[in-house]
Amino acid sequence: MHLCDLPGIIRAMGNREDLLAGAKQCLQGKGYARTTVRDIASAAGVSMAAIGYHFGSREELLNAALLQAIDEWGMEIGRAVAGAVDPAATPAEQYEATWAQIIRTFDTHRVLWVASVEAFVQAEHSPGLRRQIAAGQAEGRRGVTAGLLGTPEDAVPETATRTLGAVQMALLSGVMMQSLTDPDGAPSAAEILAGLRALVAVLERGQADQDS
Template identity: 65%
Template sequence: MGNREDLLAGAKRCLWEKGYARTTVRDITAAAGGVSMAAIGYHFGSREALLNAALIEGMDEWGAEVRGALAESVDPSATPVERYTATWTAMVDSLAERRQLWLASIEALLQAEHAPEVRAGLAHGQQEGRRGMAAWIRGVDESAINEADARTLGSVQMALLSGVMMQWLTDPAHAPTGHEVVAGLRELADRLESQLGPEGGEGQAPPE
């Protein structure tokens, strides 16, 4: 690997082992096999930019792992609901395996409150994440996703993932399974349709 790839690999290792806030430039260069500190500035501009890139790459790797697991386990003849349930089951199962990744993302978010550079990096990652989530759910390439798709389907999927992830980090014994997430979504959709009607207008409220 070149210095850039070595630095990314080292930064990811540090994120998992030390977290975002406690990782120093010296930690990263040591984990990267002794790459010079100056190389961080040359390739990324700053420690924060490198850690952001490492975090986003870690998220991408997580997504690839989940998609790979789904490709191996989901029957091609499965219904859309069955495929979506399998998707959530795979994502929930991966939360425990990738706990440090999600903790690092929360640390980065806290740092962003006082660091515009970190905020900008995370905002860019969220924009890409919305598009990727929408493409994932629709089973299409990201190039087929327009801004409206990203801001609706993608945003809702990311919001769900973030909320479920927080529950798994704080109380894994009582956090929802993939099947429970989908069951909750189906009940919510049924209630909304019964109250608003299929076209989004006011309908009859369901009996209590």
């Protein structure tokens, strides 16, 4: 590489980051399916040809932007939850407070949540995106397990990730879908906690019936 090439390389790198930022802006404003190449280029302040140069296609750029946005959202939610949860509260109260914060994001980050659902549909036709989403889910399972157990992620047992973490992620996905399609009928944080307690009671009653 010649030193004279540096300005062009720096500009190219800047265009790539501008495209990611523009794509995330479009995802927030228009969602995945309705965002066009022209929308992204306009938001990023670069030419439409730059999308093909850096990412190959609109879909690849939107996929990268969506995954990056979800990562950023996860960190934002983590900070919000940490600030909302009272360390002196009981585990049940902390769990309910966590859900209250998550449910709020179904309104404040609605377009991003919808875009994530669209990405799941797109993954059916994109093995690369499917692998990226699967890797993100694996990280998510481990992360929520660590949060629930109060344990560092690298110390979380795999069995806990495959049980507690997987069920918590499934619950999150289900509540999200209900909130997006029927916000008035979706469960509140208190109802989620009550529902889990009711489920445990049913299971324990069934076990007691078997033991008797």
